[in-house]
Amino acid sequence: MVDWVAEDDLIRASQLLAEAGLVTATDGNLSKRTDQGLMITPTGRAKALLRSKDLSHLDATGNILEGPVPSREWAFHRAIYMAKPEVLAICHAHPDFVTALASQDLVRQERFLFDAELRFPQLGYIAKMTPGSDELARAVGKASLSANALLLANHGAITWGQSAVEAVQEMAALERWARTVFILQRGGS
Numbered sequence: 001m002v003d004w005v006a007e008d009d010l011i012r013a014s015q016l017l018a019e020a021g022l023v024t025a026t027d028g029n030l031s032k033r034t035d036q037g038l039m040i041t042p043t044g045r046a047k048a049l050l051r052s053k054d055l056s057h058l059d060a061t062g063n064i065l066e067g068p069v070p071s072r073e074w075a076f077h078r079a080i081y082m083a084k085p086e087v088l089a090i091c092h093a094h095p096d097f098v099t100a101l102a103s104q105d106l107v108r109q110e111r112f113l114f115d116a117e118l119r120f121p122q123l124g125y126i127a128k129m130t131p132g133s134d135e136l137a138r139a140v141g142k143a144s145l146s147a148n149a150l151l152l153a154n155h156g157a158i159t160w161g162q163s164a165v166e167a168v169q170e171m172a173a174l175e176r177w178a179r180t181v182f183i184l185q186r187g188g189s
């Protein structure tokens with residue numbers, strides 16, 4: 001049975017992600033846990049224009065049950081759902097400041113902002129790995145066990161939550177923190 005509420009959350013979150021300038025056109029991806037496995041945004045489609053029929057539904061092993069070809073990053077979404085039973089939705093994006101700083105070892109950086117301290121007491125760090133690879137999916141699943149969000153070197157970030165909208169809000173907060181770190185670094189140089 002189609003879960004309209006879950007699909008609406010994913011579509012709304014996809015629009016929010018685009019409106020907030022956290023993705024450009026087709027990049028980034030969003031997913032939600034389902035009874036069968038997960039539903040995820042498709043590859044090559046603009047986040048601002050997505051509709052329910054555009055979502056790709058996968059079973060627990062990644063086979064397509066319904067819909068278009070999924071984002072090539074579906075495997076790391078699945079890895080997080082397997083590692084963290086409490087996570088119901090995941091957001092992956094390449095926001096400007098997070099991506100610019102993700103290649104630095106920011107894991108041990110102070111969060112600087114009270115909000116960031118509360119939201120991300122544990123930031124995970126993934127070294128440079130090929131997007132869409134099994135290696136990346138395995139590393140993401142493992143690192144997510146002890147993290148509140150993940151930074152991907154030379155790539156972007158992953159956030160999660162109880163809803164897709166919440167996962168996008170987490171991404172916005174992470175980007176704001178990264179922007180503050182960037183400003184502080186520039187000021188200190």
Ligand SMILES: [Zn+2]
Pocket residue numbers: 028073092093094131155156
């Ligand atoms: Zn990506």
